[in-house]
Amino acid sequence: MADLEEAVGRRPVGWHLKSIDVLDDHCLDFLARAPFAVLSTRGTDGRQSCLPLGGPPGVLRPRGRDRIALETGGSLATAPVGTPAGLVALLPGYRETLRVNGRLHGDELIVHEAFLHCAKCMIRSHLWDGEAPASTGDEVVETDLGHPEVADFLARSPFVLVSSTDAAGEADVSPKGDPPGFVQVVGPQTLAIPDRPGNRRTDTFHNLIEDPGTAVMALVPGDDRALHARGRARITDDAGLRSRAEVKGHRPEVMMVVDIEEVRLERCPELAASRLWDPDARVATGEMPRASRIWTDHVHQNTDPGVAARVARAATPERLLRAGLAKDYRDNLY
Template structure:
C-alpha cells in the first residue's frame, strides 16, 4: 500500500496549497466571526488530553456558548481531561448553514487563545446533508479498542465526521468531512478510512499527519444525540484499490486517510441534545448571517501575509466575482 511520508510527495499527489486559499485566514476574531459564534449552539473541539492523546469532542448546548472575551480569546467549556497550554482547534457549527468557522489556537484554563480563524467552504455539509431529515435517536453506547457492533452501525450511518490533528510543532486543526452515510468507512474492526474530497484546498489534515500521525475522528448522525470518537494513528494512502473503493459521483479521491484505531467511544452527548441542531425550527436563517463571499473577501483584505503576490491577491479580490465563483464551485465540484 502506497503511504505518503513527506510533504513534497504529498503535494505532488494532492497539489500545493494556493496562496489565495491560505490568505483567507486571519489571526483574530473579526465581526464576522463574532456573528457566527453568537448563532452557534455547538462546535467540535480538537484538543490534547492530560495523557498527551489527540482527542475530539462536541461542546456547547446553547447559541453563543463560545463567548469572545476579546478578539484573541474565547471562553468556552472544555472537557475536564483537556490539557491547558496545548494546541486546540474549534469547528463552529451553525445549524441550517452550510459553511463552518474554524478557529485554531492554544487551550487556556477556561477557553481558547485564538491564533487563526477562517471560514471553511460548505461542501462537506452539502455532501452530508447534515441539516436534512433527522433519524430517530439511538441509545446503544460502546467503549473499547476496536469498533464493536454498535459503533460499527453508527459509523456506517454517519454522513459527517470531523478530524482533529496537530502538526509537528503542536499547532492544532479540525477539518470536516462529508459524504453520503459512511463518510468514515470501517475496513476492519481496528481500521477506518476517510477519502479526500474537493474542499477548501488547504489539506491541513494530510500535512499534519505526515508530521504527526496521531488523530481523533468524531462522527455524528443527524437526529442522533450520540457522538462516536475514534482515536488512533493515521497515514495518507495512495493505494489504487482503496481509492477506487471510495469513489463518489464518479470521482476517485487522490488520497485516503487510513486510521489504525486505538480507542473507540460511542456515547450520549448532552451538548448535542441541548443544541437543537436537528430541529428545523431552530435552524438559523442564512439571511441573519454574513454572506460567505463577504466573509472571504474581508478576510483576504485583513490577511497580513507579506510580499508582492499577497498584495495582488488583496487588491484584486472582488466580492461579486467571488460569490459567482463560489456558487459555480458548489454546483460543479462536490
C-alpha cells in the same frame, strides 16, 4: 511531503489569505449564534481528543477579539497553559463552518488563526437538508469496530471531524462530509476516510505526516450519540480503497487510513443541549452574510505584507468571488 503534493496538489498561492489572526465582527456574530462546536486538543501523553461543546446559542463566549471562553465542564482543568487546540463551530442551517486555531489558557482558547471553512463537506453530507428522524441506540464504551452498534452508526454517519497536530504543536480540527457510510471499516481495527475537494489547505494531511496521532468524531443527524475513535493515521493512494470510495464517477486521490487504538460510542449531552438536529433551530436564508462576503472581508483584513497578498486584496471583489464559489460548489464536489 512531495508525494502528498503530487497526489492532491500543492497548496495554492495565497491559500492562507482567507484567515485572520483575530476574531472580526463576522467571527463574533457566528460564535454568538453557534450552539455547537468541537474542540481538538493534544494531551501531555501525545494523544489527540475531540471534545464536543454545546448549549444554547452563545455557549461559545468571546472575550474580546483574541480569546474564546469554553464551557467544558472541567475537562480542560489539567491542560497545561499553551496546549495546542483547534475549534470548529457549526451553525445549524448554515453551510460553512468557522474554524479557530490557537492555544489553551485555562478555560480560554487564545486565538492564533480564524477562518471560514468552505461548504463542500456540508453539501455532500446533506447535514442540514430535510428533517432528520430522531434515532438513538445503546452506548458502547471501549469496544472495537466490529461491535454491531458501532458498525451501524458508521454506516449511517455522513459527517466526521478529524483532529490533528503538527510537529510545531499547532492543532487543527477538520470537518469532512460525504454520503452516509463514507467512513469505511477496512479491517478489525482500521478505518479509511476519503479525501475530497475542499478549501485546499490540506492542513490535516500535512499535520499527519509530521505527527500521525489523530482522533475522529462521527455524528449522525437525529442521533444523540457521538462516536469517538483514536489512533494513528497514514495517507495512501491504494487503488482498491480509492475505488470503494468512488462517488458519481469520481475517486478520491488519496485516503486517510487510521489504525484504531480506542473506540467509544456514547451519549453526547452537548448535542441535545445545542438542538443541532432541530429544524426549528436552523438559521433562515439571508439571516447570515453570504460566505463570499465574509471571505472578501477576511482577505482584506489579512495582514500578510507580501506582493501576492496585496494583489489579492486589490483584486477580490465580492461579486466575482461569489460567482466563482457557486461554480466551485456546483462542479467540484468530488
